[in-house]
Amino acid sequence: MAVDTTRNTQIYTTWGRKTAKPVKPDVAGKMISKAKRPLMVVGSGIVGDETLTEKTIIIAKKGIPVAATGHSMIVFNGMDVDAKYINVHALAHYLGDAKWKGLDNQGPYDTIFFLGHKKYYLEQVLSGLKNFTDLKTISIERHFMQNATLSFGNLRTEVHLEALDEFIENL
Amino acid sequence: MSDIPTGSISIEDLENVQITIGKVVGAIEKKASDEGIEVGPTPKPGISTLRDWDYKLLSRYQPVYTPVCDQCCYCTFGKCDLSGNKEGACGINMEGHQAREFMLRVITGAAAHAGHGRHLLHHLIHLHGRDHPIDVGPSNLLAPNIQAVTGIKPETIGDLEEVMDYVEEQLTQLLATVHAGQEGSAMDFESKALHGGMLDHVGMEVSDIVQISCMGMPKSDPEAPLAEIGMGCIDSTKPVLLVIGHNVAGVTNIIDYLNDHDLSDKVELAGLCCTAIDMTRYQMDKGGKPYAKIVGSLAKELKMIRSGVPDVIVVDEQCVRADVLAESKKLSIPVITTNEKIMYGLPNRTNSSPESIIEDLSSGREAGALILDYDLLAEVSTELTIKMSKIRDEMGIKALPNEEELREIAARCVQCGACEMDCPDNLPIMAAMKAGAEGDFTKFEYLHDKCIACGRCDQACPKEIPILNIMEKASQKLIREEKGYMRAGRGQISDPEIREEGVNLVFGTTPGIIAMVGCSNYPDGTKDLYTVADEMLKRNYIVLMSGCSAMDLGMYKDEYGQTLYEKYPSKFLAGNLINVGSCVSNAHITGAAIKVAAIFAQRQVAGNYEEIADYITNRIGAVGVAWGAYSQKASSIATGCNRLGIPVVVGPHGSKYRKALIGKPYDEDTWKVYDARDGSEMPIPPSPEFLLTTADTIEELLPMLAKNCIRPSDGNLGRMIKLTHYIEMSQKYLGQMPDDWYKFVRGETDLPIAKREELLKILEKDYGWEIDWKRKKIISGPAMKLDISSQPTNVKRLCKEGC
Incomplete structure (x- = not known):
């Protein structure tokens, strides 16, 4: 049965009037599949969480380039995926620069999605991207991210994992 | 006019008449001249005086804005939605507003320290008189920040009044720019923020040297208790x-x-x-x-x-x-x-x-x-x-519930999640509450160190559960064991210490200074500070502590029951751990960098801020860490470091300061300086990569620290040491060789000895560098060459005449 990730979009404070649209896993997965240059930005939150790590690697193995931020690189080493370490704040800066050729020198990205980040930290990164770039950003985190273009709502851990499975099926 | 001395004068034949002269216009300048002290080009700089220097920094380290609020509500035109970098009713756009907001934080912090300094100065002048001498230890350069910025060489606490007058006047001018309309340039607000940060270090220095001088505080004492x-x-x-x-x-x-x-x-x-x-x-x-x-x-x-x-x-x-x-x-x-x-x-x-x-x-x-x-x-x-x-x-005051009451309170929880959502770190409170209702409070013990005790969870709970009290009661055993030692703040780094260590810092044989400053808004508990400091101390960095970080570091002990303060000596030498003191003692950290320029390199200090900052930017491998930065003061301390070219990393909560200053290593044009010997351009390595940025975790932070201590002036031994730490810490904490290590190699002698052959092979195979394998020398490939006598500078006027 499809997981509904759009119900709870409660926020505890607001950045302003522009708010992410809640998105379902299948829609998010298909959007990533259709993107010309997607980028998965992974945070340190996956380190030590075996299930989340496993799912993240499955996504990366679909051929999606990975920006391994924080110390998440530790889980990608030797996994035969296209992952590179970068600081997430620096990444947010470079993503807004038309001259940046990407982590692999292959050109700019068009759709960025996020997994494994601290909620407050990612909201700030997304706030920068929302206000100063035209990039499409998708959050597939456990918490609703107001500053993304599209985001899963607030989910219990087990529901989040189910949602990720459905997201993967649609990649 | 300035021949009249300050102080009290009695007039003969006039009984009970005493004239007190507080300040004589031009007296300090004349005194400087009499003592043969040259005053540089920018004593008491105004808002625009050091703007060119700021713009040089900002052209390499560009502002990265991450707004906390998309709206501006400064005036009754608004509130205005600035999202998407739109302009508001007054004409300011999101970038400009964010820069203004950041500057406001900086000057708020600077005002807090300056207000503190002024209060102490009033109080201590009242107790000890204006002529009480400044005594901060065995130094001639008593007030490096004050001298570099104002040109004033204070000798008595009364001399500090003029310094405070200057700081207060500048802060007022900066605050005036916050008014609606006016400045529209984000870059000029950034320059103003840097000005405010610089003033902060002057205000802090006044605060600490006056209390050290009058309150019997340790004076550059490595044996502080x-x-x-x-x-x-x-x-x-x-x-x-x-x-x-x-x-x-x-x-x-x-x-x-x-x-x-x-x-x-x-x-x-x-x-x-x-x-x-x-x-x-x-x-x-x-x-x-x-x-x-x-x-x-x-x-x-x-x-x-x-x-x-x-x-x-x-x-x-x-x-x-x-x-x-x-x-x-x-x-x-x-x-x-x-x-x-x-x-x-x-x-x-x-x-x-x-x-x-x-x-x-x-x-x-x-x-x-x-x-x-x-x-x-x-x-x-x-x-x-x-x-x-x-x-x-x-x-019979009873503060915390007993165990039976605890269980009953925990059972009231309806698992709505409001507490977790409101918790700044989204800590797993619901799971702890569920276990607590069943009599298991160990999960609350786990939360105890991670919790910053803001109390927002209590406010959010619809069942009015006193969550913080539960945590505290459940952690009583841990709390009873919270006993450690902190070395009392020792104050300034003395001139003799700088003479001894300056050369090692400039050539990099002491790999760097890590200054761990600021507050307690940690992303993952206090123990992270211990881990970072211990790692850097083992690697022979000088670790300087101050404020809340200095306190929290003392809470942890190693397997032998020793805190780091007991384990490491506290001289200004490689591998030493120094607590300079409280918040206002942060001025001694920038002061130490200024002293290296003044004492080791014999650069003129008084009123010569740009040259001093330029020297520090290119030569002193120092990085600030404000891992738990939360306050406006932390932003002003960091920004004062930034104007001197000292980079600062804040923890992930620091992203809420709204802005970072980050360079682009791939934009090679920005990584060039002049060689002051002939004015020619020389490439430099992309380090520091930033002036202000965040890190997600300490595992990310540690290799960042090693890398961002690299400076153009490193000798080959120094670069080799720094590169060794960068590579080793990347491997230890990220599990890989860093992608950019080769950018810091100027010749084979920069390579870590133990890995030299292996790295030469990688340079040949992956980067196409030409290697003479007989002599194990690099023939071609590096983007820059090792030239120990080069004189890197960002300031054209400092190049030799005719360049």
Whole structure:
């Protein structure tokens, strides 16, 4: 049965009037599949969480380039995926620069999605991207991210994992 | 005119007439001239004076804005939605507004320190007179920040008044630019923020050198004593007087009163935040053991109050919770405010008799009092503490629930998730509550160190569950074991220490200075500080501590039961751990960098800020870490470092400062400087990569620190050492060789010896560098060459004449 990730979009404070649209896993997965240059930005939150790590690697193995931020690189080493370490704040800066050729020198990205980040930290990164770039950003985190273009709502851990499975099926 | 000296003059034949001359226009400049001190091109710079320097920094390190709010609500045109970088009704766009907001934080922080400095200066001049000499230890360069910025070489505490006049005037001018409309350029707001940061270090320096000079604090003393720290070191069987804040002025009177009345072993004096640090420095310049004990940082404030242990609380200024009175009232703890910055609506009892105040507060007629006279404060707070201890014992004040009550309270939880959503770190409170309802409170123990005790969870809970109290009660065993040692703040780095270590820092054989400063808003608990400091100390970096970080570092012990303060010596040498002191002692960190330029490199200091900053930018491998930065003061401290070219990493919460300054390593044009020998352009390595940025975790932070200590001036041995640490820490914490290590290689001698052959092979195979394998030398490939006599500078005018 499809997981509904759009119900709870409660926020505890607001950045302003522009708010992410809640998105379902299948829609998010298909959007990533259709993107010309997607980028998965992974945070340190996956380190030590075996299930989340496993799912993240499955996504990366679909051929999606990975920006391994924080110390998440530790889980990608030797996994035969296209992952590179970068600081997430620096990444947010470079993503807004038309001259940046990407982590692999292959050109700019068009759709960025996020997994494994601290909620407050990612909201700030997304706030920068929302206000100063035209990039499409998708959050597939456990918490609703107001500053993304599209985001899963607030989910219990087990529901989040189910949602990720459905997201993967649609990649 | 300036031949008239300052000070007091009696006139012959005129009995009872004394003329006091406070300030003579031009006197300090004349004195500088008489003493052969040259004053550089920018004494007392105005807002635009160092703008060119700022623009040089900002062209390499561009502002990255991450707004906390998409709206501007400064004026009644608004509020205006600026999302998408739109302009508001006054014409300012999102970038400009964010830069303005950041600058406002910086000048707020600078004003807090400067206000503190002015208050101390007034107070200590009143006690000791304007002619009291500045004595900060065995140094000639007594006030490096003050001299570099203002050109003034202060010798007495009275000389500092003119310095404060300058800082206050500039802060007022900066604050004026916040008014609606006016400045529209984000870059100029950034320049103004850098100006405010620079002023902050001047204000902090005034604060600390005046208290060191007059309060008997350690003077550049590597043997400063160890002070007890931790909630567990407080003896709650005695009457407990808790002081909270940053300004130790009134507390020194309390310490004197306790000593004078033979009460020092009868009353437990405990402190929170920087007041706690500074009271362990008081009268310690001749040795001894600090009598006062440190509870900890701001994160312990609410926990300490709710423990019910304090019998009286005295607050002064800055990082003090706004609800201290409200929280204390619940537990019958009288509160005394002592500074105009915090008055909590309490009656001013400065002119009342001690007996009447003690009667009103001990009877509960008044919840507290404002007392601005420190002798009165000392008597009232001490005697009231003794009295309240008995009264509160008799009242049977019970602060925390018992275990049975705990379980009942936890069972009220409906698992709605409001607490977790409101928690700044989204800590797993619901799971702890669920386990607690079943009698298992171990999950709350796990939360104890991670929790910053802000109390937002309590406010959010629809069932009014006192979540923080549960955590504290469940963690009683841990709290009892929270006992450690912090080395009392030693103050400035002395001139002889700089003479000894300066060369190692400039050539990189001491791999760098890691300055761990700031507050307690940690992303993952306090132990991370210990891990970072220990790793860097083992690798021979100099680690400087200050403020809340200095306190929290002392809370952890190694397997032999030693804190890092006990384990590592505290000279200004490689592998040493130094606590400079409280928040305002941060000026000694930038001061040390200025001293290297002045003493080791013989650069002119007075009024010569740009040249000094340029020297530091290119030569001194120092990185600041404000891992738990939360306050406006942390932003001003960091920004003051930034104007000197010292990069700062803040923890992930620091992203809420709204802006970072980050360079683009792939934009090679920005990584060039002049060689001052002939004015030619020379490429430099992309380090520091940023002036202000965030890191997600300490595992990310550690390799960042190593990399960003690399500087153009490194000798081959220094570069080899720095590169070794960068590679090793990347492998240890990220599990891989860094992608960009080769960018820092100028020749084979820069390569770590143990890995030289392996790395030469990689350079040949992956990067196409040409290697002479017989001699194991690099023939071609590096983007820059090793030239130990090059003179990197960002400032064209500093190149030799004719360039």
